[in-house]
Amino acid sequence: MKKIINDPANVVGDALRGMALAHPDLLHVRTDPAIVVRADAPVPDTVAVISGGGSGHEPLHAGFVGPGMLSAAVPGPVFTSPTPDAVQAAIAQAEGGAGTLLVVKNYTGDVLNFETAAELATAEGTDVRTVVVQDDVAVRDSTHTAGRRGVGGTVLLEKIVGAAARQGTDLNGCHELAERVSARTRSMGMALTAPTVPHVGEPSFALGEDEMEIGIGIHGEPGRERVPMDSADGIVRRLLDPILEDLPFTEGDEVLLFTNSMGGTPLMELYVAHGVAERLLDERGIRVRRRLVGPYTTSLEMQGLSLTLLELDAELTAYWDAPVQTPALQW
Amino acid sequence: MKKIINDPANVVGDALRGMALAHPDLLHVRTDPAIVVRADAPVPDTVAVISGGGSGHEPLHAGFVGPGMLSAAVPGPVFTSPTPDAVQAAIAQAEGGAGTLLVVKNYTGDVLNFETAAELATAEGTDVRTVVVQDDVAVRDSTHTAGRRGVGGTVLLEKIVGAAARQGTDLNGCHELAERVSARTRSMGMALTAPTVPHVGEPSFALGEDEMEIGIGIHGEPGRERVPMDSADGIVRRLLDPILEDLPFTEGDEVLLFTNSMGGTPLMELYVAHGVAERLLDERGIRVRRRLVGPYTTSLEMQGLSLTLLELDAELTAYWDAPVQTPALQW
Known part of the structure; x- marks a missing residue:
């Protein structure tokens, strides 16, 4: 380690x-x-x-x-x-x-x-x-x-x-809003490499030289399947399709697209994946109105990414746009 | 790859x-x-x-x-x-x-x-x-x-x-200011792993399981020395000492400390290193007045970090604090 x-x-x-x-x-x-x-x-x-x-x-x-x-x-x-x-x-x-x-x-x-x-x-x-x-x-x-x-x-x-x-907003209002956001949000992730927990000292799992894990959790928990490496197009499709089918998200929906690095993925690759996701959503008639791209929910140095879609409305969009001052998000 | x-x-x-x-x-x-x-x-x-x-x-x-x-x-x-x-x-x-x-x-x-x-x-x-x-x-x-x-x-x-x-500020003023910032800034980096350039397909160099490269460049160019792994304290000291001696930075100086991830380093490790750097600077009587911590000058997925010190004055501090709206820096 x-x-x-x-x-x-x-x-x-x-x-x-x-x-x-x-x-x-x-x-x-x-x-x-x-x-x-x-x-x-x-x-x-x-x-x-x-x-x-x-x-x-x-x-x-x-x-x-x-x-x-x-x-x-x-x-x-x-x-x-x-x-x-x-x-x-x-x-x-x-x-x-x-x-x-x-x-x-x-x-x-x-x-x-x-x-x-x-x-x-x-x-x-x-x-x-x-x-x-x-x-x-x-x-x-x-x-x-x-x-x-x-x-x-x-x-x-x-x-x-x-x-x-x-x-x-009072506590009831905040709670209802939180449940509403939760109900409209879907995610899925994948990994190319495993993280190493410091006090363990060894990678959490083993992935072959040409393998990736689709549906991985943020603690390296197993996902849906372990498959051979694929292109960015193929990877994004494998994440986006289950997300879209689940809610489901349908033509005309307005969404926030969050392209998240699992920690060790270069920003260049993250932007490649983000571009693919926007294109695929556009083909389905789903309108990306807000974006977040970066390492925000990571698993130590794990390489990989997750996609999250949130179905927006005017109220959620306004709260998203409101000013924020934190170490990781500021606007 | x-x-x-x-x-x-x-x-x-x-x-x-x-x-x-x-x-x-x-x-x-x-x-x-x-x-x-x-x-x-x-x-x-x-x-x-x-x-x-x-x-x-x-x-x-x-x-x-x-x-x-x-x-x-x-x-x-x-x-x-x-x-x-x-x-x-x-x-x-x-x-x-x-x-x-x-x-x-x-x-x-x-x-x-x-x-x-x-x-x-x-x-x-x-x-x-x-x-x-x-x-x-x-x-x-x-x-x-x-x-x-x-x-x-x-x-x-x-x-x-x-x-x-x-x-x-006019062009002359901007140019003079840039030269002044450049003259007051010193950096040094290190790596635990090598980056892989996409069209090359193999890591830029090889590092042993217990080795790190001190003084590495951001394209994986060789640094000063390849040494056995060390603690965060030891790593930060190996970067900070040459930086401090070079300008030199001395007791009473007010500085901006930039703790930069080379790309693949977990934020947790970056904050550990940042804390060590602040402590070592404090011991020398050098006053950290501004900070930047994150992956801002990376080398693809390379794991490692660099430290940068900038000697501040009132003018540089005011320009640093001024509002900025970019994808990677906003305040």
Whole structure:
């Protein structure tokens, strides 16, 4: 294993300290338990939007903390859920009196630990709601999941609900909006290489010199199929077709297209894939109105990409366009 | 070779088409010759700041085209200089009557081709100046270079001079400012893995399972030394010490610290390294006043990082802080 780290046991804390130093105006970081909170938290009379999960998917979630997106993030160990007390600590720091919305990717450990934290916070008088993101159409159940996995769509939901919270939407409204975004979002990913978890020291799986995994999860969980390498056209088609059929997305729909790098893919290849996806959508009469292209939901250094489609309407588009100031997204 | 591409011969054009689709409000892209121009170019009575070079370093340079940074970028084939006529076409598109500043990384091919383009444009009545960036302290001459290579510092220069141009600084002023930034900027990089150029199909060099290359160039050119893997502390020290000694940077200096991923390095590792660099600078009494952390000057999927230090003053800091709207940098 070759990694730019010190002690593998401290990698999350070391990274968070570096992140705190890199973004002193945006973030406050605590490392025991590990939480990342907006520098100006709590924001009074504003719903706190909090997410979290195992580390190794950066910038998800800590890179999306800031005005217009998340109030706090709770990074667990690499590919491992944060504890309930860490989630509870984040709620205590970020809660501004208008309640808290927890954004949870659908993995068994995350769902359980966020639920426990929600119960504890509720018992202490905080109004807490939860949305469980399950946008991955690749597989029904998986290594760490009952039901569909939560993947790239989480970024879109966090941006849109964060904008609504900032504009004064109450907890009920934020929760309904989150469920609506979740219901309209579908994703699927693929990988060319495996990630190596620092404290494990070996690649999470083995792929042959001419193989790729279609439908991969963001922890290297198995996907739908392992197939020979294909062109960018072929790869994008293998992801886009199941996404389109699932919702389904149909002619005339207006969408946000999110072309996401799994971490190790060059931006050049990501733009090639994005161009192919736009062309294929155009051929189907599906109108791409907004785009996001980059490494936003990663799996350490894994090479590969995922595509996410969100069916837009005027309200979602306006929240997407609203200003945001975070380490990873700013406009 | 596993890459998300179609025909390797068309990879730059395919990527540029995807980029144009991803950023329709910011960029206009032409593919023959390949140039990327601000959507609102030419901006009247404003110095055009134009850069370019071989592709494969994305988002450098096309990702920095937009208000407050570059007027145009000229992407050559992968790791290969753009032709003089492509540079000339970019000048013709971006030139708004106040002259053009060419930002050229110090590689023999780039310097020659941008110089030829500058002569042709000058002959046609355009006022053209050139700044050659040579911030890499690792080696004096290299595979593609007489003198020092231009690397990560190019991003900082493009941001600062782009801000000055936007605020109405004339061509002389922009040129002087660029030379001043160049004189105050030093970088050095390292790699854990090699990149694979699409039309070559094999890694540019071989590194052992426990080896890294210190002082690597952004085309996989050899660096200072090939050594056994080290901790993040050790790696950062090996880059920072030569940078600090070179200018030199001394106690009390105020600096911008740019921690750059070579492309395939997880953001988690980049933040670990950034934290180490801030700590080591603090120990020397050097004050980090601004930061940039991310994959901004890459070498395809190469794993590794570079550090860049820029000695700040009030003017440079104000230009750095000025608003910018590009695909890769926005604030």
